[in-house]
Amino acid sequence: MRGILTIFLFAIFVSGFAQNQRPNIIIYLADDLGWKDVGFNGAKVVKTPNLDELAKQGMVFDNAFIASPACAPSRAALLTGLMPARNGAEENHTYPKSGIEVLTNRLQQNGYKIYAFGKVAHGKMNNECNWDFYHEKKVNLDKNVQEFFNKTKIDGPVCVMIGDRRPHVQWTSDNIYAPQKVDLPGYFIDTKETREHRARYYSDVTGFDETFGKNLSFLENLLGENTIMVMSSDHGAQWPFGKWNLYDEGIRTPLVVKWPEKIQKGQRTTAMVSWIDILPTLLDLTGSNIPENLDGKSFAKILLGETDVFRNEIYTTHSGDGIFNVYPIRSIRTKRYKYIKNLLPGCYHTNHSDLLRKDGAGAYWDSWDEASKTDKHAAEIISKYYQRPAEEFYDMQADPNEQNNLISNPYFQNEIKELRQKLAEWMLMQSDKKTVFRAPYLLSGPKPDKALIENIIDTK
Incomplete structure (x- = not known):
């Protein structure tokens, strides 16, 4: 009898230890950021030093794609793990059908609190996500995040989701790049006005990077080493042949995942993944329940270095x-x-x-x-x-x-x-x-x- 009791108490201890070891999560989203317009993917003119440092500390996905190149259906696919025809958010400014589950609920069922800031879901879908806290303002994100956590007690694992509106149009008029020095794709028409707008777009990209760096530094100091950091963009930039198109300029996205001591630093993978895979992966890594019959699936084995093969096709x-x-x-x-x-x-x-x-x-x-x-x-x-x-x-x-x-x-x-x-x-x-x-x-x-x-x- 004493042996059975000992085993029972040990099981409770192991279970409690596992619960306490659940990683915190940060999901950081850009809005309309082209996959080539970051330093770690080869950008030559626009500067993104904080994103580049994240890439050195985590794993970069060379073949990450979104589900649909418009804000609402892209973010709905991320949050449901379902493609647009199945979740119901097909046209832009439409939302998932009634009864479609938002996958962050599975994190909440596993003891996580979800704190969201800025443009995470699209429009009214934010009101249906059951966040534990939501700050809808899309400016001063570093100030908003720090003010909230400076007065909030963290008593368990958290998932922090931040969506910056940049570099979504309208691009800033506070230009930090010289129009005559920006680079243009060969399928653009090289005019003075194009260069001026490209410089403004690049200025917003660098502005996004600066705020990202401030928030990441603050949150990592707050949450500690056992934190999974995911950075990506909902689709390509609002340029011809980008957003609203299925060329790679519209559907390929920057994606970096960092988890100290779990994901090897400075790795790049050619594995093909989709935005519908991100939340199933996080559910997997945190031991949360994953719904059946999703379009998305976990790429945890890619992150942990157990395989380099995932999807054969991206739809x-x-x-x-x-x-x-x-x-x-x-x-x-x-x-x-x-x-x-x-x-x-x-x-x-x-x-x-x-x-x-x-x-x-x-x-x-x-x-x-x-x-x-x-x-x-x-x-x-x-x-x-x-x-x-x-x-x-x-x-x-x-x-x-x-x-x-x-x-x-x-x-x-x-x-x-x-x-x-x-x-x-x-x-x-x-x-x-x-x-x-x-x-x-x-x-x-x-x-x-x-x-x-x-x-x-x-x-x-």
């Missing part, structure tokens, strides 16, 4: 953004190839940038139109932006900027057929109805512009 969807972007797209990407299916090839692709042309956002578009009048290459870029073929196929190894559509190339027909079939099967499995949520802009009609948008709004 991504986009279903539009109100009346500004009515252009649904689906894609499948492997490490070598990408296949894109444009559901409305007979319609114009547009978004807020080219339609509204706001200062600090898309105002450079006027200079693009002007350049296209005399520059054939500029005209080709604009044409490629507005009009897309039904299918696109890229060799990402030979053509990482996705400039050479190989859909008709005889050499790649086997690969194209395979990825086309896999995407179709996946869409069927997802119950993707390929819904077009708004009236599209037919190529046979006028090219959409600000006047047309204003007329649509006025007639509603």
Whole structure:
């Protein structure tokens, strides 16, 4: 009897010790930060010293992707572990269906308190996340975070989620970069106005990095070594061929995970992961219950150095953004190839940038139109932006900027057929109805512009 009691008491002790060893968690999100626009991913002009230091201390994912390149569906996929067609947040500014679980609830069931600051979920979804505390203001994040924790007692494991609005438009007018010295992708039109806006975007990226550094230093001192730190961005930047597109500039995201003494410092992995995998991974690492039938899955073994293989394909969807972007797209990407299916090839692709042309956002578009009048290459870029073929196929190894559509190339027909079939099967499995949520802009009609948008709004 005494032996049984001893075993029982030992089991209670071990269980209590494990509970006390649960790591704290920090999830830090940028808004519209392009994956190449950070130092640890090779940026040459824009400076991100604090992010670069995090990369040295943790693991960098070279092939991390989001579920959908618009704010609301991307963040809904992160928080539910489900792709847009399954959770219900497909079009931008829409939210998961009633009854869809937010995965942070599983952390709370395991004794965690969730403290959220800034833009974590999107819009009203923040009100449905059951945070233990939520500070909705998106400015002065370092001040907000420090003021809260300086007067809050931490009596158990915590998950701190911080969402900075930068570098979402409108970009700052407090410019710290010289426009003539910024670098531009080859598929941009090089104008004075483009460079000025690029410098403002870079200034916001560096501003994000500065606040990130302050918050990380404060929180790590507060929470201690046993803390998992995750940094990422909800999708690419609001530039042509970025946000609202399924090119890598829209769907590939910076991702770094740090956990002292658990994750080896300074590692890079080529494993392919998705935003839907992040919370299942954190649930796994903390011993929290993981729901069945998620699209996301744990990549804990990647972090702990037990394997370097995870996903073979990444699926991504986009279903539009109100009346500004009515252009649904689906894609499948492997490490070598990408296949894109444009559901409305007979319609114009547009978004807020080219339609509204706001200062600090898309105002450079006027200079693009002007350049296209005399520059054939500029005209080709604009044409490629507005009009897309039904299918696109890229060799990402030979053509990482996705400039050479190989859909008709005889050499790649086997690969194209395979990825086309896999995407179709996946869409069927997802119950993707390929819904077009708004009236599209037919190529046979006028090219959409600000006047047309204003007329649509006025007639509603």
